[in-house]
Amino acid sequence: MTIGIDLGTTYSAVAVVHEDGAPEILEGESGRLTPSVVFFDGIQPLVGLAAKNMAAVAPDSYVELVKRRMGTRYVAHSDENGKEYVPEEISAIILRHLADNARRHLGTDEKDVVVTVPAYFDDAARTATKDAAKIAGLHVRRLINEPTAAGIAYGITKNTKGTYLVFDLGGGTFDVTIMKVGDEGFEVVATGGNRALGGFDFDNLLMSHVNADVGAQGGPDLFDDGALQAALRRDCEEAKRRLTQLTRTSINTAADNRLFRTSVTRDEFEAMSAPLLRRTEDIAEEVLDEAGIAWSAVDGTLLVGGSTRMPMVAAMVERLSGSKPRSDANPDEVVAIGAALIAASLDAEQEGTRPQRTIRDVTSHGMGTIVQDAATQQPYNAVIIPKNSTIPCEFQDTFYTLIARQEHLDFEITEGDSAVVADVEVHHVDTLRLPPGLPEGAPIHITMAYDVDGTIHADILDVTNNRPLGDFHLPRPNNMSSEEVAAATVRLRSMPEEE
Ligand SMILES: Nc1ncnc2c1ncn2[C@@H]1O[C@H](COP(=O)(O)OP(=O)(O)OP(=O)(O)O)[C@@H](O)[C@H]1O
Ligand SMILES: [Mg+2]
Incomplete structure (x- = not known):
């Protein structure tokens, strides 16, 4: 039975669908939601609440928010022996913990998982997520976009139909997706978001507010001390949650052998949060x-x-849309439920027992290549696969050589929607040797494809001679090599499980 995992920036959840079709969130040591944090205690990595409780005690051994760094070579942690951990390895520790929890519930040794990712995760971040699962000894059957998973959970469990806007504000990321839910399936129409906008940023506002207030009362700068800062973060996140229920709360800070009390009203918190909320409105x-x-x-x-x-x-949503948003699903569990429903439909499809509802997702940014403008001689980004194209897709475009007997062609793949080169991500793929004697303006045909897993693939054809010039994948300098993944897998296996 394939397991559904919502690997969140701040909290993760695991779910499965039982024989009778009912989805269930599987509770773990941390409860229904597991903090996506790791604490290295020297012997074994702790995950979840046990790790979170250590943040203020030993902040240097504590790792959080790696999801924001997936697909980069960021050093998430280095241990006392100088061993460095990349985000994939930290995510792998969390994934193993979540999968172990599910296996205990199921009493099996299941390795197949469906993992959710933010809709606008780029190729490198998606690949990094799959590598993290591999390091954890898991096999990702499908990566699915979080808002899509949430829409599916609503559609299936709440019998929702029509055009829906999924407004997903989590711990670390913000996503908006517009989706059509019908009898035959789910179709994403458009998606967008911000990878660095979430509850964590609201916590930061309260933290600055409290720190300034403690300073005004003659206290120290809490940001100067790792342990004080970690305690401040914990206390502010808790205070933020209280302000969801109450209109006023206070935050008590112990520092310099004194106790400082800061009181905050919901109105004050909302006033300081207005710019963040405004950004979600603009994206929507x-x-x-x-x-x-x-x-x-x-x-x-x-x-x-x-x-x-x-x-x-x-x-805010009510003001914008003119009606109250739906609130009949648990907002921090619905993504994992959706992942489990998709996992179940993949299982059913494999067994040939049930017709699968179709799920059509879209690309979250344009993909293209860099070409020279014939008139100005300036390079610009030519988008070949437009943003919000239904996946899988294949698009073609023809470009022309600028001079007679051009010998080389630099082939780049870009991610982004702008025509301005500086505004998009540029991956140099290869320098191609062109056949001799091509005239000026010789057509070069580029085909770009995007498959269900978000893998990008390009073919180039010299139209003059009808000869293929190559077949390419997106280079991934910021991802782990297969050797690195293999080594990390062995290393994680040698790290004892907590229990
Ligand atoms: N009652 C509440 N009031 C205010 N904020 C809350 C409440 N409950 C949870 N949160 C905030 O929600 C965030 C966690 O949400 P969620 O679990 O959906 O995010 P995530 O999956 O970790 O992140 P992402 O989806 O961005 O990767 C945290 O910032 C947490 O403080
Ligand atoms: Mg989430």
């Missing part, structure tokens, strides 16, 4: 624009992610 408007859909054509808004529990979020 942008995505609606791209979809060519007005708020009036949206049948409902689905709130996803723990941060949508803040009353200001529902109030």
